Amino acid sequence: MNKSQLRGLYAITDPDLLPGKKLVSAVEQALQGGASVIQYRDKTASEAELVRLAASLASCCRDYQRPLIINDRIDICKRVSADGVHLGQEDNAIKTARQTLGPDAIIGATCHNSVTLAEQALADGASYIAFGRFFSSLSKQHAPPAELSIFEQAKAIPLPKVGIGGINLDNAQSVLEHGADMIAVIHALFASHDITTKASAFDKLFR
Numbered sequence: 001m002n003k004s005q006l007r008g009l010y011a012i013t014d015p016d017l018l019p020g021k022k023l024v025s026a027v028e029q030a031l032q033g034g035a036s037v038i039q040y041r042d043k044t045a046s047e048a049e050l051v052r053l054a055a056s057l058a059s060c061c062r063d064y065q066r067p068l069i070i071n072d073r074i075d076i077c078k079r080v081s082a083d084g085v086h087l088g089q090e091d092n093a094i095k096t097a098r099q100t101l102g103p104d105a106i107i108g109a110t111c112h113n114s115v116t117l118a119e120q121a122l123a124d125g126a127s128y129i130a131f132g133r134f135f136s137s138l139s140k141q142h143a144p145p146a147e148l149s150i151f152e153q154a155k156a157i158p159l160p161k162v163g164i165g166g167i168n169l170d171n172a173q174s175v176l177e178h179g180a181d182m183i184a185v186i187h188a189l190f191a192s193h194d195i196t197t198k199a200s201a202f203d204k205l206f207r
Contacts, residue, residue, distance in 0.1 A: 006036075007036060010183060011185060017190045033202075038068050041071035086108040122157055122158070126159060132165035167183050
């Protein structure tokens with residue numbers, strides 16, 4: 001998947017919503033519904049558990065020919081041959097990831113509400129940039145708020161742009177209209193009783 005293909009529903013896992021046994025099944029349902037990208041995010045699991053679940057997700061995503069992104073952990077990405085990583089604002093993290101994972105890896109960068117951070121991410125070799133949070137969020141409660149106008153401000157940056165933070169079917173269209181290429185969703189997808197149908201509803205927003 002190249003940069004121009006980074007578009008659509010960006011599904012992010014949550015260990016509270018998807019404890020171990022539910023994780024792979026839920027992700028497969030999201031893929032069946034049309035999720036374009038899966039990010040495995042778990043800041044509480046043991047090292048062994050992270051590797052085991054990441055490997056299972058990598059296999060699942062390969063079956064659907066969709067990329068698996070690992071949150072923060074460059075080492076685990078490389079170990080399970082995932083497609084890339086999503087990184088925060090640690091010093092030189094993007095450059096380190098690019099050097100470690102190679103030119104074809106998908107490397108995403110959290111840019112909060114800052115065009116300056118997005119420009120730096122581009123310079124460091126990121127594949128896409130993520131802005132938010134835009135709405136009240138269960139998962140991103142402590143993230144700084146962002147205005148949807150950030151997409152217009154960052155329009156000249158030639159990278160796919162992800163919107164994150166409290167996005168659901170009621171407000172997703174406004175995020176897309178302001179210029180997002182992808183919408184990142186956690187609770188509005190994985191807390192659903194029918195993940196496949198909910199993923200399909202998000203996917204239709206891009207068609």
